[in-house]
Amino acid sequence: MFGASGDLAYQQIFPALQQMILRGNLNVPVIGVAKSGWTLEQLRARARESLTQHGGLNEEAFSKLIAQLQYIDGAYEDPATFESLRQALGDAQLPTHYLAIPPSLFGAVVESLGKSRCARNARVIVEKPFGRDLDSARKLNETLHTVFPESAIFRIDHFLGKEAVENLYFFRFYNTFLEPIWNRNYVESVQITMAETFGIKGRGHVYEETGAIRDVVQNHLLQVVALLAMEPPTGLHAEALHDEQAKVFEMIPPIEAANTVRGQFLGYHDEPGVAADSTVETFAAVRLQIDSWRWQGVPFLIRAGKCLPVDATEVLVRLKKPPVGKLIPEGNYFRFRLGPELALSLGAQVKLPGPELVSMPVELSAVRRDRTEGMAAYERLLTDAMRGDAMLFVREDAVEEAWKMVDPVVGQATPLHIYSPGSWGPPEAERLAQDIGGWDNPRAAS
Numbered sequence: 001m002f003g004a005s006g007d008l009a010y011q012q013i014f015p016a017l018q019q020m021i022l023r024g025n026l027n028v029p030v031i032g033v034a035k036s037g038w039t040l041e042q043l044r045a046r047a048r049e050s051l052t053q054h055g056g057l058n059e060e061a062f063s064k065l066i067a068q069l070q071y072i073d074g075a076y077e078d079p080a081t082f083e084s085l086r087q088a089l090g091d092a093q094l095p096t097h098y099l100a101i102p103p104s105l106f107g108a109v110v111e112s113l114g115k116s117r118c119a120r121n122a123r124v125i126v127e128k129p130f131g132r133d134l135d136s137a138r139k140l141n142e143t144l145h146t147v148f149p150e151s152a153i154f155r156i157d158h159f160l161g162k163e164a165v166e167n168l169y170f171f172r173f174y175n176t177f178l179e180p181i182w183n184r185n186y187v188e189s190v191q192i193t194m195a196e197t198f199g200i201k202g203r204g205h206v207y208e209e210t211g212a213i214r215d216v217v218q219n220h221l222l223q224v225v226a227l228l229a230m231e232p233p234t235g236l237h238a239e240a241l242h243d244e245q246a247k248v249f250e251m252i253p254p255i256e257a258a259n260t261v262r263g264q265f266l267g268y269h270d271e272p273g274v275a276a277d278s279t280v281e282t283f284a285a286v287r288l289q290i291d292s293w294r295w296q297g298v299p300f301l302i303r304a305g306k307c308l309p310v311d312a313t314e315v316l317v318r319l320k321k322p323p324v325g326k327l328i329p330e331g332n333y334f335r336f337r338l339g340p341e342l343a344l345s346l347g348a349q350v351k352l353p354g355p356e357l358v359s360m361p362v363e364l365s366a367v368r369r370d371r372t373e374g375m376a377a378y379e380r381l382l383t384d385a386m387r388g389d390a391m392l393f394v395r396e397d398a399v400e401e402a403w404k405m406v407d408p409v410v411g412q413a414t415p416l417h418i419y420s421p422g423s424w425g426p427p428e429a430e431r432l433a434q435d436i437g438g439w440d441n442p443r444a445a446s
């Protein structure tokens with residue numbers, strides 16, 4: 001685990017490792033690597049603190065985890081670090097290298113893994129973001145392939161490990177009633193909102209390098225688009241699913257500047273690590289189209305932002321109104337709540353009780369689950385990678401196609417609009433949704 005002293009390890013990885021031990025899915029040494037000048041005892045203390053803060057300590061599983069934990073202190077620029085790793089690996093079979101490190105170091109660490117022979121029969125898990133644009137993603141793929149075959153590369157998009165996101169697949173392909181209407185003839189529009197109430201949590205140095213489009217649109221939210229729009233895969237396995245994901249992306253033209261609105265919350269410049277004149281976006285709204293038979297003419301809208309009124313990730317699929325449409329304010333819709341809790345609901349019309357012959361909206365709930373149910377995304381993904389199951393990871397072609405889509409609108413390609421914290425982003429974003437009845441603002445978690 002490269003990056004053992006980092007924030008991701010603290011927030012997500014140690015809790016995932018403890019859970020894997022609890023389920024009997026981790027019985028191999030875990031070697032942490034970082035350059036903090038720590039001892040093994042310090043890493044163990046950090047793991048304890050991480051579990052106390054995130055998810056809770058289970059003394060029995062934790063004692064197993066710290067017995068399996070080893071630590072190598074050293075910089076990634078120093079060949080001696082990889083020599084120590086080589087020795088620590090001994091004759092280990094199928095080692096899995098997890099790069100939970102700043103993305104600028106991915107390439108160098110992969111090359112050193114190759115040179116030091118640590119990559120022999122090994123797998124590599126690469127954190128997001130995978131590149132900064134199409135060009136850098138291609139170069140990173142090339143570097144990875146000089147050392148690892150594609151089948152040994154696991155590109156993380158932790159959204160794909162979320163129970164709620166996987167549920168989209170099941171809802172779509174395990175229900176007969178959905179298929180006849182899941183197309184341009186019945187679907188009017190699709191919108192996806194990822195709203196966060198918090199800002200950048202003091203991590204300006206990281207966020208300044210990304211911005212909302214690179215941080216969540218290029219990866220998480222386009223993956224959701226793929227699941228919503230794909231054709232049925234030939235089977236529930238990695239290649240079949242990845243083929244369909246890639247096909248969806250190939251059919252989405254690059255996003256146009258006119259279909260993009262970028263925003264920045266008022267006060268972003270006061271965050272530590274943020275440049276006084278930064279034009280990095282903390283909000284992005286884009287509108288795209290999918291040039292397939294199924295989706296021709298159906299607008300897909302994506303919106304993501306920080307310091308918005310609620311914490312919620314939601315998909316709203318609006319269906320066209322029936323012929324009595326003028327009598328009802330809204331038609332049917334599907335609402336997929338992907339976080340913080342999971343819910344799949346259908347918006348329908350019923351008669352308003354009483355003498356008047358008018359309808360009223362109701363929401364039928366197919367499933368509603370608390371956020372604590374199911375496996376956490378990182379546990380799921382690390383367990384799968386250790387088993388060599390790449391289904392919930394992103395294949396080379398999909399990652400490059402996703403960059404092709406967003407490349408024209410990353411960075412300063414479009415104007416930046418300032419918005420007030422606690423609002424739904426800059427009013428300019430309304431323009432993108434004007435002809436589809438406006439954005440649907442998700443409710444706060446109940």
Ligand code: NDP
Binds near residue numbers: 009077
């Ligand atoms: P941090 O900056 O918190 O941690 C980086 C880690 O890499 C530290 O352990 C650091 O060691 C180590 N490191 C950095 N440079 C070197 C070097 N030259 N030699 C040896 N070790 C080095 O980053 P995060 O943990 O936040 O992020 C890691 C990855 O995970 C990134 O790709 C990020 O995009 C991704 N990610 C992070 C999320 C999060 O919530 N934090 C969420 C999703 C993805 P030291 O502390 O000793 O400097």
